[in-house]
Amino acid sequence: MKIGILGGGQLGRMLLQAAFNYPVELHVLDPDPQAPCAAATPYFKTGNLQDEAAVYAFGKQVEVLTIEIENVNVAALKRLQAEGVKVYPQPEVIETIQDKRRQKQFFEEHQIPTAPFVLIDYPQELYKHEGFLPAFMKVGKGGYDGRGVLLMRTAKDFVHAFEAPSLLEKAADIEKEISVIVARNEAGEVRAFPPVEMVFDPQLNLVDYLLSPAQITNAQAAEAQAIACRLIEAFQMVGILAVEMFLNRDGSLWVNEVAPRPHNSGHHTIEANYTSQYEQHLRAITGMPLGCPDSRCPAAMVNLLGEAGHQGAVYYRGLKRALARKGVYVHLYGKAETKPGRKMGHVTIIDDNLQSLKASIRYIKEVLKVESRPADSAPA
Template sequence: MKIGILGGGQLGRMLLQAAFNYPVELHVLDPDPQAPCAAATPYFKTGSLQDEATVYAFGKQVEVLTIEIENVNVAALKRLQAEGVKVYPQPHVIETIQDKRLQKQFFVQHQIPTAPFVLIDHPSDLHKHANFLPAFMKVGKGGYDGRGVLPLHSPADFAQAFQAPSLLEKAADIHKEISVIVARNEAGEVRAFPPVEMVFDPQLNLVDYLLSPAQLTEEQAAEAQSIACRLIEALDMVGILAVEMFLNRDGSLWVNEVAPRPHNSGHHTIEANYTSQYEQHLRAITNMPLGCTDSRCAAAMVNLLGEAGHYGAVYYRGLKRALARKGVYVHLYGKAETKPGRKMGHVTLIDDDPDSLQANIRYIKEVLKVESRAAVSGNPQE
């Protein structure tokens, strides 16, 4: 079966790795000729993901078309779907999730718990909602990895407001941020992974590390999985969906945002679960039985981000020291150049002892650094 992936980043690379065990041929389209997928498949093509003609021509060569990034041309996907190409997730799902305004309205229409919000068509609208503060202004389209989110504490912050259609979301009283990965195949079978707990870098607004399973009560974990299952069924979606949620201090769960593709919060599943999120996505879009989502053991995942002040050809300082540690699995994404905050890889840590797991998280964060070749002296792998 010929499967096309729109996007050739690290998520596509790990999807390719999972596909090696199946009778499928994966083709990849990405605008960057040096994308992580470029060296991983002979069926890599360079081209724009936003150009309708390019996406359409690429999709006509495959039987199933999927994504590893949401910012793609939906008009081309609709044409392909109408002409018999299986597009998963479906174009209507991608279109809804591309726009946070539509996404939030969908949650309300389908009784999915989420933070109270108001739509902002123009920055001047903010003054009508001064009593809604503190809140977060989120741009409707184009935001990712913390970009396109602006905290508003008082009307004095309105001067920094986005000039594009946005939404104003009530600040949650967050106890923990969690994520549930859920999958659904063509036959309608649905399976959710155990919730994970995400700890964010306060400066970069990216996941610093995550813990699996999340430290929740059985009731909270079951409710989070139930919400994720209800959401993927409401979307009538085929594929894998990452559902990020707030666990508030009053015990309530609110869906924050969703991503209709493999996700940073599911990387640990490669080593820590019976089925990885990548294999599960392949099973879903090819209508195979979904795999067991149970955890094999407790785990953590640490993101490897480019160090501040480092640009250019990449060096991994401390790689040998990291690999010498028991239960450490290093995944590097094959990106030739680093810059501050860029996702360059991740490390999965396996350990059933919570104290030992936390010690290993601290160890990896201390010894393994993503630096630039020009700024490094000595052996970066020491």
């Protein structure tokens, strides 16, 4: 079976890794000839993912087409689907998710709990919604990784407003941020992974690590999984969907954003769950039964980001010390160049004991650093 992936980053690379267990041929399209997938498959092609002709030509040669990034040409996907290529997630789902306004409207139409919001077509409209503050202004299309989002505390902040069609979303009173990855296959089978928790560094106010399973009540976990299941069924989507949620201080759950593909919040499933998110995605899109998503043991995931002040050929300081520790799994994405904040890899840590798990997280964050290579040293 020939499968195509739009996007050749680390998520595509981990999909390729999972696909080695099956007699499938994965073709990858990415604009960057140095993308993490380029060195990982003989079926890598360069091409613009927003270009209709490029995506169409790539998709015509495969039986199943999937994505590892949402920002792709949907018109090409619709043509391919009409011509018999299985496109999973379906183009309509990608189109809805590409636009945060449509995404929120979809949640509302399907009774998916989410933060109250209003659509904003012109910045001037903001002044009608002062009572809504504090709130986040989110641009409808094109925002990602924190871009396209502004916190509006008071009406004074409106001067920074986006000019593009946006939405204003009431700020949640957040207890925890959690994520549920849910899968649905062609037969309509639906299974949700246990919720995971983004643990914040209270000093830096940044995600410190991801913890699986989330430390929430069983009832909260069951409710979060039920919401994710309802949402993927509402989409009638085939593939996996990452559902990021806020657990509010009043105990309610709000869906924040979704991604119809493997997700950063599911990396740990490779070692810590019966089925990995990558395997589950492959099963879903190739007509196989879904695997058991249950947790095998507690786990943490730490992103490896390029250190501030380091740019150029990458050097992983402390790699040997990290690898020497039991239950530590280092995943480096094969990117040759680092720059501050670039996602260069991640580390999953498994441990049945939560105390020693946390000790290992501290250890890894302390010893393993993504730096640029000192001029006088050999590659590590």
